Amino acid sequence: MRFRTTLFLSIGLFFITFFPGCKKSDTASTISVSYQMLANKTWYLDYKIASTKTKTYIGQPTYVINFLKNLTTSDSDGMTGTYTVELINNELQIHVQAKTPKENSIEYIYTIESIGVKNLILSHVLNTDSTTLYFSTK
């Protein structure tokens, strides 16, 4: 093999190594991982913290919400609808559009504080009051 050919091949390999092609965007990958962790699970509310007051629901009937892979959701209050995960201004959110048992439309947004395979921490603000909800998959 000619020296120059080998040299050019080596330099080519060097640049290929250090300048890889396009990659999936940061936002898309964050949302993709969030869907993987969130979907096809039933989430049980374990704790609720509102204005520094902590309420535990462990060992008691509690609020339950399902997020399915087909982007539909239902909860123990009888609401059904669709959901999307969005990353807006570095805030990861679950956007729910649902209908109540009486067919009234309702729309709400939860901010995802932290999400895992078995644990989910959501928060939402209502009339300047912030509530943090701690869910687990049991």
Added chain:
Amino acid sequence: MPSKKVLSIFLLSFFIHFCITLQAQNKSKEEMDKLYLNKKEFNIVKDINEDFTSITHYVILGINQTKQNIAAGNYNSYFNYQLVDYNSTSYKPGYFIGYRNDGFYKEKIRYSLGLILSKVVSGTAYSNANNLPPFISEFTHFKAEDAFINLSITPLLKQLVFTSENAGFKFLFVGGPTFDIKLSRNSAANIAYNPYHKIFVSGKIGIEFENHSYYSLFLHYKHGLSSITIAPIKTTLYNFEMGILIKPSDLF
């Protein structure tokens, strides 16, 4: 730790060295001399080529056992991973294959230079954990990659420890740095934050058993000298390599 730019130049010089040694094997001395006389730009090649003598080319292959220690510090992300599912203090097996040339530098110093492609599978030992009592205990915001594909450039110095003239065996002690280039992409969990360095530096020591120059068996220990992750995460790799060096002419 050296900057990426300095490392890049250093690695490029190794690539050029590979080119030189390959070139040296394919051409006779007369051809090389003619080439040098005709082209002034090859004078530097001539100088370097004269310094490296008795070059033997080997195929290198074997298995490795790897573990990584992770201190995630105050790293934060949207995700939580319970350590009960991800913590592992064990070494895990991978494999590697590559090319190595062995020879003498200035006819005195034994050296080897390897270009190795390795699949590393690693145990992930977390040294600290986050807690959110009573809701989540022992979790981390950082999910370490437990599998890599690396291209390693390994210049080693070799010291003869013991030789048996009759039997033709040699035992050698080897040591030197290793420059690993991470070729594999991050998993989905780490694409957004991309916490991994592209290049990391390790130190390697080991022993080698050479049988009549037919083949060599070796055991190397590689210790990470630089973190493979960006601050505040500090990740150190520990790696054992066992393998064999065979001349390509004996294989094909």
